[in-house]
Amino acid sequence: MSLMKYTAIELGKMIASGEISAVEAAGDCLEAIRKNEPDINAFVTVCDEQSVLKKAEEVQKKINSGELLSPIAGVPVAIKDNMCTADILTTCSSRILSNFIPPYTATAVECLESAGAVIVGKTNMDEFAMGSTTETSFYGATKNPHDKTRVPGGSSGGSAAAVAAGEVTFALGSDTGGSIRQPASHCGVVGIKPTYGTVSRYGLVAYGSSLDQIGPIAKDVSDCAAILEIISSYDTKDSTSFKRDDTDFTTALKNDVNGLKIGIPGDYFGTGLDSEVKKALLDAADVLKSRGAELEYFDLSLTEFAVPAYYIIASAEASSNLSRFDGVKYGYRTGEYENLHQMYKKTRSEGFGTEVKRRIMLGSFVLSSGYYDAYYLKALKAKNLIKQAFDKAFGKYDLIIGPVSPSTAPELGTSLDDPVKMYLGDIYTVAANLIGLPAISVPCGRDSKGLPVGMMLTGKCFDEKTVIRAAYTYEQETQI
Amino acid sequence: MADKIDENMLEYISILAKLELEGEEKEQARSDMKKMLDHVDKLNELDTDGVEPLVQVINMQNVFREDNVTNGDDRNAMLKNAPAKKNGQYMVPKTF
Amino acid sequence: MKQYETVIGLEVHVELATKTKIFCGCSTRFGGEVNTHTCPVCTGMPGALPVLNKKVVEYAIAVGLATNCEINRNCRFDRKNYFYPDNPQDYQISQLYEPVCLNGHVDITVNGTGKSVGIHEIHMEEDAGKLIHEENGSMSLIDFNRSGVPLIEIVSEPDMRSAEEVISYLEKLRTTIQYLGASDCKLQEGSMRADVNLSVREEGSLVLGTRTEMKNLNSFKAISRAIDAERNRQIRIIESGKRVVQETRRWDDNKEESYSMRSKEDAQDYRYFPDPDLPGIFISQEWIDAIKADEPEFKTAKMARYAKEYGIPESDADIITDSRHMADIFEETVKLCGQPKKAANWLMVDTIRLLKENSMDPEDIRFSPENLAKLIKLNMSGTINSSVAKEVFEKMFDGDMDPESYVKEHGLAQENDEDALKATVQKVIDENPRSVEDYRNGKEKAIGFLVGQTMKAMQGKANPGIVNKILKELL
Structure with a gap:
């Protein structure tokens, strides 16, 4: 059996105890990737074998000398390809960065490396994290390991699929509107988006700067808690990084939800939600109830406004964030041009894919003269009202339970034609990004096609621990 | 407001965004934008009178650095990815 | 012919004197090798993020207080979106909302008449990189050393009516900012840049005409010329029945004309929105008070004090206080030698002359107040005479040095001893019988020639007063 069938923490223990070496783990991981990649295509870049093994050897030396004591020392990891890694190609799954080798490493990745994790590759994603199927990648779609005719979700589809396929034990993803939680749900793994400001964004290629957060995708809640604990940091290079002293998330791994007040927003369970997904979720809620949680239906309100507000804000920020890809300083530059403006236009038109162009156009429009107030400012006001609705809910409840996605993973090639339909798939996840809330996706059964269903637990800002505790309790109660 | 996206507007936005859309792609972009705007126009149903625009969700203020030089000469690393360079500088088509 | 009034507002960019850039720890030092002061932040690398230099906010507040502005207690940064190769992120971090x-307002005096020029706002922003255009080539090269250098932009109200008022306003701003130490404000080097917004209207009209914005003005002279040229251009357009187009124009000071910077690829729609990478700034009353407490004594106050304490006339004080550096040298020198009039004289006459001859600014003065004080004392005590003092001063101006040791080393001390001088004076009398004759015949002036001959014989090191006295005795 491949070592990649273990959880990250299990593997870390085996390495720490000397049962296996970091080099063996890395070799095994590369082997698993070789075996699965032709079917899954979870990676844009798999690191050179020699350099991975050398890195693992260095880590093993530090483990042997007692210098490295972290629970993931020697454990191989895959990084979503929108996080800068020094000397490793970082493409954001875009043609425009098809040759970009960053001169520096993202802070979150540095945190993992100092904990002894060994980077084996960069995972596929929707181009610049814009999408929810990983089909907008310039490097081809990633397939869902549970059904290779289906998408893995997105935008962190490569990371979720790599974990689900047993190519790695864990991976980093990023979440701007559900991009960790939704692929985790579609692939039957666990993913957590922390409170905005908990994990440094330095080195994360920005999509929607006010929404983006990095988080782990792993096999279980314990791994997620441990990894999140490692990548959380107060980073002076990120002005939106928040100084917290409560990131000891593994202390929340308790099988106990007694007395926890959990709200079920009725508006999340109406039309639009697949009936099998709904049933799986209500069953999961019952499990928490049976363990002593107090469940109550309530009206969250404003749900239908979250997606429009989100798409205005995300597109506006993206249109500005993606301006820098202009063929001047790095990345792709068109072959022939007569002057500067033609170079800009051809470079960007050839370098970006359709979905990215759609959002840049939308974002440029909503910020343009005469439309700023009607769109962008209106969206910021809607965001305020949505925040008030959540504040009110969290006045009564410790957690909110809901679906991650209206349905299980769709078939490949069925989502991209209708952008609005695709955006509506994010209806349950985007609010957490608008308001900065922590939220986790945990597997809660399968539909009749055998596809994984995910449950989302959303907490108050800075209250990852309650989210983790409830998710852990559910996981413990339903383990076979 | 989605009907604002006519030929001129599309041309204008592509100048702002430095994107060149041709033929079929242009038609598709117009129809996509119209759909997206129809959708986000839903916000008009929301009464936001007297509501403050919320810029930052996590309330933070005064994040500063001190005025100390911390970076040295990193020119080669910065220039490494440049598509065209000359004498330690980035090279672009003449700007005027 | 109709009479027209010119209406002018200014946008003045000032590079702040911080050690590092506004959003990263790269040096702002001038003159480094191209692109050696760059990092992921100021070259717009994917994933790089800005962190605000606190000193920038403090300088901006200080300039705001000195120009009578209200300080916006809750300010924040916005992104100004436009594509240009010297703008690495293709947006500039600035402030709009x-x-x-x-x-605020700045009070100026033109031809004896006082006037208040309103300040609409001051905002903080980052500078762009530098584009170098290859001669005869088809390419431009970019140096990002200046990218991210902190700027403040001071936007005036359209309150000025002539080039004289504009220059006076700029001089006042420059002096004030230099006094604060917030910038050296050099137009030629670009650390102070003024864009002129100008429109014309018929005399008596209350409606503003269509304005243009003029860029690339690198000296007060260029600003003056550009204002006159643009005023005339606009009047010509209006007189011919056409309309002035609102646009940005670039001044070519060699050709003394401007041309439009418009192009169809330029929409001039900057899509400003709050920068999500930078949390807001709260400026507390305590912070404002602390900055206010550090405020230096400004030019106007100094001029009044110099008149009262030292009896320095206003016109002299005006020159000395034009630069804080010179005023500091003056005050320190007076403290050391107790001779305000002498100190003032050295600065406003000799120093200003030498600065002009060497095309230098008062900021470039190298001699120390200690040495100027010593020189004054050497002269006052009669150790050296005035012409030697001037000679020594010129050496001090070129490179600061101790005048006492210089005088000693070069044997420049003058002869004050009557007995020692008598022999030389007698020799001069013997050698110039005609002048002696003239003097004795009542030609008083002839004595001057004899003093000069004696000084020459003494290689300038005689005390001319004593020589005069001996001559009179001997004749």
Whole structure:
């Protein structure tokens, strides 16, 4: 059996105890990737074998000398390809960065490396994290390991699929509107988006700067808690990084939800939600109830406004964030041009894919003269009202339970034609990004096609621990 | 407001965004934008009178650095990815 | 012919004197090798993020207080989106919606008449890189050393009516900012840049005409010329029945004309929105008070004090206080030698002359107040005479040095001893019988020639007063 069938923490223990070496783990991981990649295509870049093994050897030396004591020392990891890694190609799954080798490493990745994790590759994603199927990648779609005719979700589809396929034990993803939680749900793994400001964004290629957060995708809640604990940091290079002293998330791994007040927003369970997904979720809620949680239906309100507000804000920020890809300083530059403006236009038109162009156009429009107030400012006001609705809910409840996605993973090639339909798939996840809330996706059964269903637990800002505790309790109660 | 996206507007936005859309792609972009705007126009149903625009969700203020030089000469690393360079500088088509 | 009034507002960019850039720890030092002061932040690398230099906010507040602005207690940064190769992120981090300072004014005097020029706002922003255009080539090269250098932009109200008022306003701003130490404000080097917004209207009209914005003005002279040329251009357009187009124009000072910077690829729609990478700034009353407490004594106050304490006339004080550096040298020198009039004289006559001859600014003065004080004392005590003092001063101006040791080393001390001088004076009398004759015949002036001959014989090191006295005795 491949070592990649273990959880990250299990593997870390085996390495720490000397049962296996970091080099063996890395070799095994590369082997698993070789075996699965032709079917899954979870990676844009798999690191050179020699350099991975050398890195693992260095880590093993530090483990042997007692210098490295972290629970993931020697454990191989895959990084979503929108996080800068020094000397490793970082493409954001875009043609425009098809040759970009960053001169520096993202802070979150540095945190993992100092904990002894060994980077084996960069995972596929929707181009610049814009999408929810990983089909907008310039490097081809990633397939869902549970059904290779289906998408893995997105935008962190490569990371979720790599974990689900047993190519790695864990991976980093990023979440701007559900991009960790939704692929985790579609692939039957666990993913957590922390409170905005908990994990440094330095080195994360920005999509929607006010929404983006990095988080782990792993096999279980314990791994997620441990990894999140490692990548959380107060980073002076990120002005939106928040100084917290409560990131000891593994202390929340308790099988106990007694007395926890959990709200079920009725508006999340109406039309639009697949009936099998709904049933799986209500069953999961019952499990928490049976363990002593107090469940109550309530009206969250404003749900239908979250997606429009989100798409205005995300597109506006993206249109500005993606301006820098202009063929001047790095990345792709068109072959022939007569002057500067033609170079800009051809470079960007050839370098970006359709979905990215759609959002840049939308974002440029909503910020343009005469439309700023009607769109962008209106969206910021809607965001305020949505925040008030959540504040009110969290006045009564410790957690909110809901679906991650209206349905299980769709078939490949069925989502991209209708952008609005695709955006509506994010209806349950985007609010957490608008308001900065922590939220986790945990597997809660399968539909009749055998596809994984995910449950989302959303907490108050800075209250990852309650989210983790409830998710852990559910996981413990339903383990076979 | 989605009907604002006519030929001129599309041309204008592509100048702002430095994107060149041709033929079929242009038609598709117009129809996509119209759909997206129809959708986000839903916000008009929301009464936001007297509501403050919320810029930052996590309330933070005064994040500063001190005025100390911390970076040295990193020119080669910065220039490494440049598509065209000359004498330690980035090279672009003449700007005027 | 109709009479026209010119209406002018200014946008003045000032590079702040911080050690590092506004959003990263790269040096702002001038003259480094191209692109050696760059990092992921100021070259717009994917994933890089800005962190604000606190000193920038403090300088901006200080300038705001000195120009009578209200300080915006809750300010924040916005992104100004436009594509240009010297702008690495293809957006500039600036302030539009909540600038740091608002509603100030600067008082100026032109031809004896006082006037208040309103300040609409002051905002903080980052500078762009530098584009170098290859001669005869088809390419431009970019140096990002200046990219991210902190700027404040001071936006005036359209309150000025002539080039004289504009220059006076700029001089006042420059002096004030230099006094604060917030910038060296050199137009030629670009650390102070003024864009002129100008429109014309018929005399008596209350409606503003269509304005143009003029860029690339690198000296007060260029500003003056550009204002006159643009005023005339606009009047010509209006007189011919056409309309002035609102646009940005670039001044070519060699050709003394401007040309439009418009192109169809330029929409001039900057899509400003709050920068999500930078949390807001709250400026507390305590912070404002602390900055206010550090405020230096400004030019106007100094001039009044110099008149009262030292009896220095206003016109002299005006020259000395034009630069804080010179005023500091003056005050320190007076403290050391107790001779305000002498100190003032050295500065406003000799120093200003030498600065002009060497095309230098008062900021470039190298001699120390200690040495100027010593020189004054050497002269006052009669150790050296005035012409030697001038000679020594010129050496001090070129490179600061101790005048006492210089005088000693070069044997420049003058002869004050009557007995020692008598022999030389007698020799001069013997050698110039005609002048002696003239003097004795009542030609008083002839004695001057004899003093000069004696000084020459003494290689300038005689005390001319004593020589005069001996001559009179001997004749």
